[in-house]
Amino acid sequence: FRDDDRFRDIIRNIANPPDVTIDAEDYVDRVKEELIESGQLSKDNFIDEQKNALNEMEEGETAMEVNDEKNKDDTKISAGEMAAQYQGPSHIFYNLPGRHYIELPIPIYKCEGSGTVVINIVVNQRGDIVDSKQDASSSQDPCLAEAAAGALKKTRFNPDARAEPRQAGTITFHFVAQ
Structure with a gap:
């Protein structure tokens, strides 16, 4: 030494x-x-x-x-009106190995029922969702599906040049009844 x-x-x-x-x-x-x-x-x-x-x-x-x-x-719109428009707790889970979300908004919904909406997604290397389809196992409530789709439009994941050009994953929205 x-x-x-x-x-x-x-x-x-x-x-x-x-x-x-x-x-x-x-x-x-x-x-x-x-x-x-x-x-x-x-x-x-x-x-x-x-x-x-x-x-x-x-x-x-x-x-x-x-x-x-x-x-x-x-x-x-007053702050009170905005607060009145936002209802419904929800839980969001995603499965996209090696990625983290940059933006994944909590859905705003006024649906009366509860349910789970699973969306199969495809994410490019930039982190953008380039394809999505509601899984057959999802709740068929159109109100919940619309709330999930609205949040999905604003969702982005981290860019990763080493990721597959079209990386498959899922986002699961669990909506709690009002």
């Missing part, structure tokens, strides 16, 4: 700043270029798509805020 440089100076104060600073975006760009050069990643790749989507979202925030101001006049 005495002659091995790997085992010298192993006691360090972690409160000290690191000797080298790494710019995360620069590092990602360098790795991306290496992967493109080695043929493991195409020039039309997920990393650039995600950056473009983030840039579009940042640019779109201003437009969305303008639309929100415009819509405030169109939909004058």
